[in-house]
Amino acid sequence: MSMEGIYPVREGGDIFASDMVNVEAASEIVDIYEDATILITGSTGYLGKMFLEKLLRACPKVKKIYLLLRPKKGKEIAKRFEEIFEGPSMVPLKIANPKYLEKVAIINGDCSLPEVGIEDQDKQKIIEEVNFVIHCAATVRFDEKLKIAARINVRAVSDLLKIARQMKHLKGFLHVSTAYSNCHVKTIDESFYKPGISANHLLEIVEMLDEEILENVTPGLLGKWPNSYVFTKCVAEDLIKHESRNLPVAVLRPSIVIASVSEPVAGWIDNFYGATGVFLGAAIGLLRSLNGDKKNVAEMIPADYVINAGLAALWETACNKALNDNVESNEAEAENGNKNDEIPIYNVVSSPESPITWDLFTKLGETHAPKIPSDFQVWHYCFALRPNRIHHLIAVFLLHTVPAYLVDFLCYCVGKKPMMVKGYEKINKFMEVVGYFALREWKFYNKNVQKLWQKMSQEDRRLFQFSMNNFDWDNYFHYYSRGMRVYLLKDPLDTIPKGRIKYWKLFFGHYTLIAILLFLFYKFLSVLWSFLF
Known part of the structure; x- marks a missing residue:
């Protein structure tokens, strides 16, 4: 059986992380x-x-x-x-x-x-x-x-x-x-x-x-x-x-x-x-908040x-x-x-x-995931652990719920089936389960x-x-x-160059959107200030 392409997570031809079992050795x-x-x-x-x-x-x-x-x-x-x-x-x-x-x-x-x-x-x-x-x-x-x-x-x-x-x-x-x-x-x-x-x-x-x-x-x-x-x-x-x-x-x-x-x-x-869903969801830009304490x-x-x-x-x-x-007596x-x-x-x-x-878990994910960006990434990474329940719920509303409704509205306008709202309902439910263990x-x-x-x-x-x-x-x-x-994700490592292109597109898109939102917020405050004073 050919081994080529079977173990794509290892580079340099070293396909096994450990030696094959030596059945002749004493065990x-x-x-x-x-x-x-x-x-x-x-x-x-x-x-x-x-x-x-x-x-x-x-x-x-x-x-x-x-x-x-x-x-x-x-x-x-x-x-x-x-x-x-x-x-x-x-x-x-x-x-x-x-x-x-x-x-x-x-x-x-x-x-x-x-x-x-x-x-x-x-x-x-x-x-x-x-x-x-x-x-x-x-x-x-x-x-x-x-x-x-x-x-x-x-x-x-x-x-x-x-x-x-x-x-x-x-x-x-x-x-x-x-x-x-x-x-x-x-x-x-x-x-x-x-x-x-x-x-x-x-x-x-x-x-x-x-x-x-x-x-x-x-x-x-x-x-x-x-x-x-x-x-x-x-x-x-x-x-x-x-x-x-x-x-x-x-x-x-x-x-x-x-x-x-x-x-x-x-x-x-x-x-x-569990943790795998958190890691992967955050890496591809779907998951943006988890109710958890990074010190735990x-x-x-x-x-x-x-x-x-x-x-x-x-x-x-x-x-x-x-x-x-083989014991023959209580003694x-x-x-x-x-x-x-x-x-x-x-x-x-x-x-x-x-x-x-959880802090190290997040940092290691932030270190290794960007080295192998996937073409399946939906948005730039913007994940955070939030121990405060209210802060987390606000983040879920602004970063999960609102974008989901916007995307589904656009899908509805172009005749595609809306799926993001239902998808995030499942994601949020999953995060509630994981959050119990991340908070404790x-x-x-x-x-x-x-x-x-x-x-x-x-x-x-x-x-x-x-x-x-x-x-x-x-x-x-x-x-x-x-x-x-x-x-x-079923995404082999030879697609990394394609994933890297998408990574940088989403990177610039993410920070451009933040800049626009900050500008609009600044204009809103300016208008409000002028109106009040």
Whole structure:
């Protein structure tokens, strides 16, 4: 397979940010997945696809990977399965392991249905064969209806744990949560926190009440949690605490997930969520204000570090299970420091070792984005973080709403479909969600993650990098900005000369408009002064 043009975020022919995996080198983590059967949920999502790709590429001796899939938006399961392996993120896998499809199979299922929609025959297959479960499936929409969020983010976890308890050869179960599941507290350690309601009680309520009544009582149920996503994630964690005793379960809590550092390709990103949407929206001139405090820490983590930490956490969980299985007495157990009822939690966050503030995030964007201007830019960069709510709303009205109505009016006059007003309604709604996290700051601890890193061999640290110690944010943003341009805007780097021309046109247009507005304002003040005095 030709690699030309596949990795356009890197220059000078250096297409990989890290070496290809050396399967001949000794790796305890790779070894734990040899001849293993793995079940992955959420494999069509960003993290799910990356877990799948890394396992197939770095652990080619894995026996089988089952993907829980359902039809969606008129697409059959087979089509969705094919789409998982499309695009540049899967090219390293196809080069390293051309026969990867022999290792992958589909399990028909749906996390929104009872028993995750798995038929008895497939359930029995999972019970008999699966060694590891990686549960990534979730609805990540912050404004999701509570009934849907509860079914997918809570009930599915309970159903999978019931199946896991029947698995004959289970070595590890990884539940992917979020670092903000407990955002109702300011200090977040690698421990469980009490939710506002138990899982069973929540599921009873959402199934008992009709949609209209449930929607009315949802704010009361959410309490201190800002949205249904983090609320149901917290409830799911509490469910795990109480329903996974004596199971080899680990909880992975990534913070805001951003583009990859190096794997599967440098700067890989396939969604506009969170900080990425802010960066890209500001870079192309669409986003001009965010209600946030630039002094606050912007808690975010590269996607490939999440994947590597997750696979390492599963390795540690499997090792601890093997150790516990070999314990012959309570005295030996105490000596080894292992307790079956302890469920490890891993806060995969950056702030304890390499914090980045929203101010630095903005400045790095201002540094790197103009070096690769896109022809899709709609206006010159004029973004600012505004901690004052009133100032932000004024800026949104003047810089988002007014221009949107003007552009739509011009489109209407020339017979084109107006879209800007509706577009900015969505953008402003998205910014309200992000603004909650940009206005606040949390203190995170990740001792379990740091201990896990220290426990790993040098080869495993090379293959499964996730330590944020002395992380180079400036170098990262070099590829982050290019990844967004190439993979989200679908604008290859060879169009930079064209983008640069547009950049300067918008630059002069922007400041010409400012000069005209200042002149008109000056004339208005002059007339007003003459009239009054």
